[in-house]
Amino acid sequence: MMPPLELLDFLRKEDGFLITTHINPDGDGLGSAIALSMSLQGFGKKTVLLCKDPVPHQYRFLPGHEGFHTFDNVKDFENIILVDCNDIDRITTDKSQISNLKFQISAVIDHHESERPFGDIRWVMPDSAATGLMIYHLIKELGIKITEDMAVNLYAAIAVDTGNFRYENTTSGVLRAASDLIEAGAKPHVIYRWLFEAWSEGRFDLFMRVLNTLEREDGTAIVKVTRRMFEETSTSPDDTEHFVEFPRIMKDVQVSVLFREIDDTHYKISLRSKDDINVARIAEAFGGGGHKNAAGCRIKADFETAKKEILTQVKRFYMSDTA
Incomplete structure (x- = not known):
């Protein structure tokens, strides 16, 4: 190099x-x-x-x-x-x-x-x-x-x-x-x-709450962290680092997505993928970017709308990357 x-x-x-x-x-x-x-x-x-x-x-x-x-x-x-x-x-x-x-x-x-x-x-x-x-x-x-x-x-x-x-x-x-x-x-x-291996008790509590939001659809796992979760666990956005990577542990999950609530209609999105699925292209569709297997973006929408938009792009690129 x-x-x-x-x-x-x-x-x-x-x-x-x-x-x-x-x-x-x-x-x-x-x-x-x-x-x-x-x-x-x-x-x-x-x-x-x-x-x-x-x-x-x-x-x-x-x-x-x-x-x-x-x-x-x-x-x-x-x-x-x-x-x-x-x-x-x-x-x-x-x-x-x-x-x-x-x-x-x-x-x-x-x-x-x-x-x-x-x-x-x-x-x-x-x-x-x-x-x-x-x-x-x-x-x-x-x-x-x-x-x-x-x-x-x-x-x-x-x-x-x-x-x-x-x-x-x-x-x-x-x-x-x-x-x-x-x-x-x-x-x-x-x-x-x-x-x-240096998590605080609050961060571990936050992690369990985030895992309890898990949804799965066609090889994509979705988890969410809200402002209320941060307040109740005395944590901050820094404490969510690596959270998005855990759902990829499941054999049938190809794409993992973490939605972090900024306000009622604004979410920061973190994406991770396996093998040749390029999540950077998904993030770029929303003005973000990153790497092939790790990327991020922001969406101004309520959670259900933001989730639908992300899933639409995941299916679009997942199908093209695996065709």
Whole structure:
């Protein structure tokens, strides 16, 4: 996996990098951004980490997670790098915050299938299992030694987006990179526990309530989380991460969908699929995007209408993908 020469030259010659990731950050976006920042600082560069939302509890074991700034206190940067997203509109929902960002050169490092035109320099690889894997190869190509802290962040990033190396995107190259990161100091059992075995009692209660909403139709499983569930369990949207993946455990489920209520007529949709069913195309039909087997979007409609619209698109693409 060879990074573009233009990107390598940019990182070597320029300075003052604002490194940011998407709203509602996950382990790939956070770990990738932190590791890139650490590597460039080791190269003698000045970096600033930016994330609109707080780092979720399950990722606060990542070395350097406390280094993220908010839009209110970001200053002193010349260039911007988007990590794990390729659309500047994905880093905040406040358009004024974007317009206040002034930079000379913009770069994108991402692996999402749904592309946007942002970025003077673009390295977008939909076939990469994780952005963290791309950052791993970038750091290696820059000739920077991977420290233990970088290794923890990169291993966590890759583990999140491969489902701890269980998903279809787990390749021999992914496992070789993971092995190298373990050699550099990442401890798989510690990282696994933080990522997948550190739920609060409230989160577990929320999970059981969500499972009780399960509906199935023609190979599609649907679950829902409401604002009331969050209130009654003292949880937040961050606590629903990975919930959408559990219905896929059932043998006959090919597509899993999680509806998260934003208000009475607005839902955030998460989609997961098996094998060759491309849920990114389903998400794109509603203005969203993502990967072939993991994507998301938003729908402004009541639940029954939103569910019907999603099922219509699932059947449309499921039939074409399996024809």
